Amino acid sequence: MSTPVLATAAGREGWEAIVGDPAGAVIATDFDGTLSPLVEDPAMSRAAEGALDALARLARYVGQVAIVTGRPALVATELSGVSGHPGLGRLVVLGHYGLERWEASTGAVTSEPVPPGVAVARAKLPALLRDVGFPDAFVEDKDSSLAVHTRRLPDPVGALEALRTPLSGLAESVGLRLEPGNLVLELRPPGIDKGVALRTLLESSGARSVLYAGDDLGDLAAFGALNDLRSEGLRAVLVAARSSGATELADAADIVVDDPAGVVTVLTALADAIATR
Numbered sequence: 125m126s127t128p129v130l131a132t133a134a135g136r137e138g139w140e141a142i143v144g145d146p147a148g149a150v151i152a153t154d155f156d157g158t159l160s161p162l163v164e165d166p167a168m169s170r171a172a173e174g175a176l177d178a179l180a181r182l183a184r185y186v187g188q189v190a191i192v193t194g195r196p197a198l199v200a201t202e203l204s205g206v207s208g209h210p211g212l213g214r215l216v217v218l219g220h221y222g223l224e225r226w227e228a229s230t231g232a233v234t235s236e237p238v239p240p241g242v243a244v245a246r247a248k249l250p251a252l253l254r255d256v257g258f259p260d261a262f263v264e265d266k267d268s269s270l271a272v273h274t275r276r277l278p279d280p281v282g283a284l285e286a287l288r289t290p291l292s293g294l295a296e297s298v299g300l301r302l303e304p305g306n307l308v309l310e311l312r313p314p315g316i317d318k319g320v321a322l323r324t325l326l327e328s329s330g331a332r333s334v335l336y337a338g339d340d341l342g343d344l345a346a347f348g349a350l351n352d353l354r355s356e357g358l359r360a361v362l363v364a365a366r367s368s369g370a371t372e373l374a375d376a377a378d379i380v381v382d383d384p385a386g387v388v389t390v391l392t393a394l395a396d397a398i399a400t401r
């Protein structure tokens with residue numbers, strides 16, 4: 125498979141660094157919209173065809189392969205099907221934007237404590253949604269955070285906008301942060317994001333290079349951290365999938381693809397390049 129179009133010199137340097145020194149590389153990818161096509165019901169997300177095989181091929185050569193997701197680590201593990209997948213025995217899943225870490229080698233999850241504000245928000249949320257006219261908004265209770273989805277409402281974008289201010293008020297009143305995503309508003313603990321999670325992973329694995337793929341606003345923090353780390357000498361390839369339509373991410377990427385199938389193509393091309401170097 126041929127090398128994908130790398131729009132920037134920094135991206136080309138990152139790609140060459142990974143191919144030339146795979147043992148020093150981390151391959152990290154978001155789950156929803158990047159490894160798995162977006163679907164109406166979050167419980168129905170599955171890894172795209174070929175995604176796990178592409179990751180497993182890369183895992184033979186690189187220092188670390190990881191999924192960095194807003195999902196709870198065990199949920200992402202289950203939906204993606206990574207547990208027990210051949211070749212993914214060293215994979216890690218950083219869940220809840222880094223609050224949790226699942227290791228394929230042990231099957232164990234480590235996690236930070238959940239702030240008490242989550243329980244208060246959980247109790248107040250149904251009445252708030254009723255009061256503002258969206259009693260049918262789907263609330264995904266992720267234990268450490270609460271995601272209010274509008275995808276299945278009659279006017280998903282209008283509902284998202286109408287819910288932003290009241291949910292922001294609720295989050296603030298209980299010490300949480302409101303984070304927007306693709307037709308979702310999440311009330312989650314402060315101080316965690318994919319930038320912090322990825323930086324910690326890269327430091328602990330002594331990475332000299334990284335490829336990170338994402339699709340949504342929650343991935344901007346990871347892109348930001350990688351841009352900062354580039355000025356400290358890390359080589360990086362930033363991949364954006366257009367799944368969620370977050371143009372900010374595509375604008376900041378070295379490689380832009382349409383969807384998870386495109387991400388699989390990029391991962392496969394990288395594995396091919398390493399295998400034939």
Ligand SMILES: O=P(O)(O)OC[C@H]1O[C@H](O[C@H]2O[C@H](CO)[C@@H](O)[C@H](O)[C@H]2O)[C@H](O)[C@@H](O)[C@@H]1O
Binds near residue numbers: 163169192194273
């Ligand atoms: O960090 P990620 O792995 O991308 O997770 C971000 C959120 O993804 C999920 O919501 C998104 O995907 C759903 C399934 O395709 C879709 O229905 C929803 O509209 C999207 O926003 C997940 O449900 C959230 O918990 C994650 O935080």
